[in-house]
Amino acid sequence: MxxxxxxxxxxxxxxxxxxxxxxxxxxxxxxxxxxxxxxxxxxxxxSTNEEIDKHFEEYKNASSIQSADDFLQCIPGMPPLKLLLQSTIQAKTVVICGADLDLLSTTRQYAVTSMIDSIIKGISVLTKISGGSKIVLALPETMSMPGKFPNVKTISISSKHPAALPHMITKQHFNTIIPEDKTCEEMGFFFFSAESVAAIGDAYTNGQIPLSKIVTVVNKNGNKEMISAKIGTPIGEIFKGLKIFANEKDKIIINGPMTGYCAYTLEQPIMPDTDSIIIQDRDKVISSSDYACTNCGKCIRICPANVPVNLLVRFLEANELEEAADQYDLHSCIECGLCSYVCISKIPIFQYIKIAKFELALMDSENAMEEENND
Ligand code: SF4
Ligand code: SF4
Structure with missing residues (x-):
């Protein structure tokens, strides 16, 4: 290989x-x-002798949506190129997001400030391959970069979570609420991280596929380091390089405390969409519990999608997923993680929601396959 x-x-x-x-x-x-x-x-x-595959080189300075989809789906930031290629929607808005999706990560902000030329090149590629879509750059409200990205409209994203999530951006800045049975892409909004746009720019400038990911690493003291690592590098190797010692029962969180997930092995690789790694000392870990819901209502009050979370959680715990979707707005959830964060019973609501959505999607695709076989 x-x-x-x-x-x-x-x-x-x-x-x-x-x-x-x-x-x-x-x-x-x-x-x-x-x-x-x-x-x-x-x-x-x-192997110590690196050899580079040259297939992408012929596309140098000759960008197209087909070559982008054929070679660049797994570059840093994981751009949604397949969705862009498949989209039949004419008027599209491409949002380049320089605001980080979750707390503690500064990966996207770092990309915006340190990869300006690559992003400008990436924007011109995206303008071409997306068929003249409207391109908008979303920057955190704390970041001011006047004149750095000429001819691109900029919007300012609040630093309060979950303002940088795609559903919140379409609502706040484009006056569009994404219906629960549609995706942002089906409504014409395509979200690219700033890092992925820089990687697209670099790919067509150099004729090589970028394979190094920027990651924010937060150590047990809460200190941050920005690192660049090859996609696929085990996180254990990154900890070794940063002299971070992981003990049994320390908690390793990938992609943020609100919407991220836990890594249970140091062999977990850096993925194209790994923006942050947080390691918490085992003595500071707050575990979820099996306490029952006390109906305190905190989750309902904080939910930006007005989901009746206290009722939804009962159906999720009972594994009554279809009822959860049909009657309690499971699919309206925009996956911000705030309900889990505020829950006084420490119920892992966000995890229940993600698993329920996954299982329902699996059931739908199995049913569709069965129907196809019966025809
Ligand atoms: S994760 Fe929880 S708070 Fe956030 S949108 Fe979904 S149900 Fe509402
Ligand atoms: S925050 Fe937790 S305990 Fe309170 S109503 Fe919601 S699920 Fe129940």
Whole structure:
């Protein structure tokens, strides 16, 4: 295997990853991800002699949505290129988000301030390949960059969570509430992280697929370091480099305390969308509980999507998922994590919601497949 080469599970598979290193594949195993997701893990024993795959080079300075979708789906920031390619919507808005999605991460802000030329190049590529979409740059309200991104409209995002989430941005800045049965993309809004736009710009300028991810690492004292690591690097290697010692029962959170998920092994790799890694000392970890809901109402008052969370949680706990969706607005949830954060009974509501949505989507696709087979 060589650096930059596409890896697919079988010939003609449209899903792929890009090898971030040169070496020998030592294992291909089923992988259980977070919130019920399933995938495949591929281990590569790296070689010291790096070889680079040249297939993307022919697209240097010749950008197109097809080549972007064919080669750049897994670049840092994981741009939604497939959705853009498949979209039949004419009037599109591409929002380049320089505001971080969750607390403690500064990855996107770092990208905006340190990758200006790459982002400008990426914006011109995106303008071309998205068929002349309106491009808008979303910056945190604390960041002022007048004149740095000429000809691009800028919007200012509140630093209060969850203002940087796509549903909140469409509501606050485009006067559009995304209906519960639609996605942002189905309503014409495509969200790209600032880092992914910089990576698109670099890819077409250099003719090489970018494979290094910027990550905010927060250590046990709450101190932050910005690092750049190859996609696929185990987080244990990153801790080693930063002299962070992980003990048993320390908590490792990927992508933020509100909407992130826990890593249970130091072999967990940096993914194209890993923006932050937080490690909490085992003595400071606040665990979720199996206490019952006391109907305090805090979750309802804080929910930005007006979900009747106290009722929803009862159906999720009873695994009555269809009722949760039909009667208690499961699909209106915009996944901000605030309900879990404020819950005085420490019920992992956000995790229940994510798993329920995943299981319902799985049931839908199984039913659709069964119907197809019966036809
Ligand atoms: S995560 Fe909780 S608070 Fe946030 S939108 Fe969903 S139900 Fe509401
Ligand atoms: S915050 Fe927790 S305890 Fe309070 S109503 Fe909501 S689910 Fe129940």
């Amino acid at each position: 060589i650096t930059g080469k596409k890896i697919t599970l079988y010939d003609g598979d449209e899903n792929y990853v890009i090898s971030p290193v040169t070496g020998t594949i030592t294992s291909i195993l089923p992988y259980s991800g977070n919130f019920g997701q399933k995938g495949t893990s591929i281990c590569i024993d790296t």
